[in-house]
Amino acid sequence: MNNASHLSLILDLSPSQWHLSAAPSNTHPLPFKTFLSHVLTFLNSHIAQMHENSLAVFGALPGKSIMLYSSSDVSGGPEVPADSNAYRPFKLMNSIVARNIEAELELLETMGDEPPVALVGALTKALCYINRITHTTSGSSAEDSAVAADPRILILSVSPDLSSSYIPIMNSIFSAQKNKIIIDVCKVYGADTVFLQQAAHLTGGSYIDLERRDALLQYLVMSFLPPPTMRQFIAVPKQDKVDFRAACFCHKNIVDIGFVCSVCLSIFCSPVPVCSTCRTKFPMKTLQRLNASRPAVPSANGSANGTPRPPSKPATPMSASLR
Amino acid sequence: MDPGSDSDSLDEGVLTVRGRNKAARAKGVDPHNDKGKAKAKEQAYAWEANFTRSWDTVQEDEGGSLQGAVEELMARGRRRRLLAPAAAIRRTIIRHLILLLDLSSAMMDRDMRPTRFDLTLEYAREFITEWFDQNPLGQVGVVGMRGGIGERIGEMSGNPQDVLKSLSERHKLEPAGEPSLQNAIEMARSSMSHLPTHSSREILIVFGSLTTVDPGNIYDTLQSCIKEKIRISLVALAAEMKICRELCDKTGGQFGVAMNEGHFKDLIFELIPPPAQRAVARATGGGTTNPAADLMMMGFPTRLPDTAPPALCVCHAELRPAGFLCPRCGAKICDVPTDCDVCGLMIVSSPHLARSYHHLFPVKPYIPISSLDGAPKPTKHCHACSQPFRAQATASLADGMSSLGRYRCPDCSNDFCTDCDVFVHDVVHCCPGCEK
Ligand SMILES: [Zn+2]
Ligand SMILES: [Zn+2]
Numbered sequence A: 001m002n003n004a005s006h007l008s009l010i011l012d013l014s015p016s017q018w019h020l021s022a023a024p025s026n027t028h029p030l031p032f033k034t035f036l037s038h039v040l041t042f043l044n045s046h047i048a049q050m051h052e053n054s055l056a057v058f059g060a061l062p063g064k065s066i067m068l069y070s071s072s073d074v075s076g077g078p079e080v081p082a083d084s085n086a087y088r089p090f091k092l093m094n095s096i097v098a099r100n101i102e103a104e105l106e107l108l109e110t111m112g113d114e115p116p117v118a119l120v121g122a123l124t125k126a127l128c129y130i131n132r133i134t135h136t137t138s139g140s141s142a143e144d145s146a147v148a149a150d151p152r153i154l155i156l157s158v159s160p161d162l163s164s165s166y167i168p169i170m171n172s173i174f175s176a177q178k179n180k181i182i183i184d185v186c187k188v189y190g191a192d193t194v195f196l197q198q199a200a201h202l203t204g205g206s207y208i209d210l211e212r213r214d215a216l217l218q219y220l221v222m223s224f225l226p227p228p229t230m231r232q233f234i235a236v237p238k239q240d241k242v243d244f245r246a247a248c249f250c251h252k253n254i255v256d257i258g259f260v261c262s263v264c265l266s267i268f269c270s271p272v273p274v275c276s277t278c279r280t281k282f283p284m285k286t287l288q289r290l291n292a293s294r295p296a297v298p299s300a301n302g303s304a305n306g307t308p309r310p311p312s313k314p315a316t317p318m319s320a321s322l323r
Numbered sequence B: 001m002d003p004g005s006d007s008d009s010l011d012e013g014v015l016t017v018r019g020r021n022k023a024a025r026a027k028g029v030d031p032h033n034d035k036g037k038a039k040a041k042e043q044a045y046a047w048e049a050n051f052t053r054s055w056d057t058v059q060e061d062e063g064g065s066l067q068g069a070v071e072e073l074m075a076r077g078r079r080r081r082l083l084a085p086a087a088a089i090r091r092t093i094i095r096h097l098i099l100l101l102d103l104s105s106a107m108m109d110r111d112m113r114p115t116r117f118d119l120t121l122e123y124a125r126e127f128i129t130e131w132f133d134q135n136p137l138g139q140v141g142v143v144g145m146r147g148g149i150g151e152r153i154g155e156m157s158g159n160p161q162d163v164l165k166s167l168s169e170r171h172k173l174e175p176a177g178e179p180s181l182q183n184a185i186e187m188a189r190s191s192m193s194h195l196p197t198h199s200s201r202e203i204l205i206v207f208g209s210l211t212t213v214d215p216g217n218i219y220d221t222l223q224s225c226i227k228e229k230i231r232i233s234l235v236a237l238a239a240e241m242k243i244c245r246e247l248c249d250k251t252g253g254q255f256g257v258a259m260n261e262g263h264f265k266d267l268i269f270e271l272i273p274p275p276a277q278r279a280v281a282r283a284t285g286g287g288t289t290n291p292a293a294d295l296m297m298m299g300f301p302t303r304l305p306d307t308a309p310p311a312l313c314v315c316h317a318e319l320r321p322a323g324f325l326c327p328r329c330g331a332k333i334c335d336v337p338t339d340c341d342v343c344g345l346m347i348v349s350s351p352h353l354a355r356s357y358h359h360l361f362p363v364k365p366y367i368p369i370s371s372l373d374g375a376p377k378p379t380k381h382c383h384a385c386s387q388p389f390r391a392q393a394t395a396s397l398a399d400g401m402s403s404l405g406r407y408r409c410p411d412c413s414n415d416f417c418t419d420c421d422v423f424v425h426d427v428v429h430c431c432p433g434c435e436k
């Protein structure tokens, strides 16, 4: 390993989810304080790995997203009291991250209802930031270009999927894929999120659902600390089953056979005469044909039709996890 | 770091079809390659008149460096692209394209380096990759023109790997003999005749020869193409021919003569973004019924894990562990998107559909901010990448550029830097401020 790597970390800072996470009724309660200390240790080890490694930390807060820390803009940071027992760069970073989170959470307290966290904002900011550092290094001088090699994004998620952000999340995933940015996801609390599963799958990252949440640091160090170039030598856990089914636009139901507008590709669970997204009217003929073919679906499924069924058919239970 | 190659790479993700705007295209022209085609240069054709020499506009800065000038030129080129009207046009999302390559002996000409043939193959591969990226539900077939006949090189396929494979074996494509436009177009036409009406049918011809040997009247072929709504686009490597221009004009395609390597690439890459659907409302008497619009039944498969027990797939009849299950008949398929070989259901994964959504919901263009007088307290950093904005305005910039390098989203009123402005509109397709 001789290339420096860049890590953009996205912290999901939803106060209500963290409150639930800390509840003693969980098998392994994880309060935010413990979480933060694990994460900071992980970030320190990322920096300690190599002097050139760069780091950016983004926070997804309810209704807004901010950059908490970036190793390239560190000048002019706050005063940190000297401590003979701590390595100064670590201390500096830890205090900047902690201070910024604290300041943001304090701002939140005045708010009433908690809007969903701005994960999309944090994700797109991380992408723009990576674009900026890769762009400037390739422009200024060739020997600097190693600094931004191997960029990756790690999302520490506690919130559930937000179905309204489906399209922006997918757009972000595709741009990450296009720029060869790996998205790793660690689900620290809550049910699996289908969008982030797809993000990890499509960008070649790994998605990990914590079993022992009190061992967060170990998961982070073992799975997410090695840069992408090292991954081929290590067996980093990857999820196997990916739910590629879609949610219909009309009811957000999960469908395995849907009706799709050829103009805008909106998905509907039943044949509709007019597309609700682009207002296109569909020909009567098609509607009749589709309506006629619909009842045949279950019977076609039941009859053998002379086609041998692949033996692996019942391998995957149809779990409807997309909301 | 020449402006030509940069604008090529930025053609990815362009939302707006620029039509025949040659001036915008000329920015991508590579200066040092101009001499190669001097023989074809008489100011007779319109495309030559509009050819602006971008290197003449470059000025050195005080330090004698071209860096700033080049950057500014690039930014301007990008900016111009973004300024095109972002009207919500309907686009053909399900496309079918036949790539028709001239494999006649004229392709061995060395006026493009290393040869026209090698360059065409190279660009064709890049084209295919980028095309599938922007048209994930499309299908591409490859036909060659060689020895007076049309030759099927790659079957119509929705899998970029299949198409790339058909183009990978150079020795099988070795140019020979005369080309026949009619034979090749007829072959391409026949392989698209079964397609449903809601999908587009397109032919892209790369033509290096100045002659065509046809068995019959090529205008008959042209007529049937018009009738079947096949859009023919042609990139000529040698010179303009009347029949070539007519094929394109009559079918609504684009015609271009490549002046050099960079221009050649620009011409074919311009055909990548999904074309806007032609205004059909008029034809049907003003109603909103669009004959090209249809409701399609699609199946969303379940992906089997790599650790699943191996089973025979219906596409290759091989034992493999991973794959997708058709939701209607349960057949196991290796790759999506495809039509189920057993029940004929179109099978796509939801990311395939989602990949096209950005064409339908583009990010609004940002407004260039040139003075900070009105704002109470302007932000110091780009909202997306946190880069500090410059405090001093730079002088003399083209229209639509901000002298402060500041661009504001009309919806969330956040300010973004030049780089992020381009990146958000060309690549991410999602404003970091408004999250949509
Ligand atoms: Zn529905
Ligand atoms: Zn529609």
Ligand SMILES: [Zn+2]
Pocket (backbone or CB within 6 Å): B313, B314, B315, B316, B317, B318, B333, B334, B335
């Ligand atoms: Zn197969």
Ligand SMILES: [Zn+2]
Pocket (backbone or CB within 6 Å): B326, B327, B328, B329, B330, B331, B340, B341, B342, B343, B344, B345
């Ligand atoms: Zn089937």
Ligand SMILES: [Zn+2]
Pocket (backbone or CB within 6 Å): A128, A132, B382, B383, B384, B385, B386, B387, B416, B417, B418, B419, B420, B421
């Ligand atoms: Zn920026």
Ligand SMILES: [Zn+2]
Pocket (backbone or CB within 6 Å): B409, B410, B411, B412, B413, B414, B431, B432, B433, B434, B435
């Ligand atoms: Zn915005």
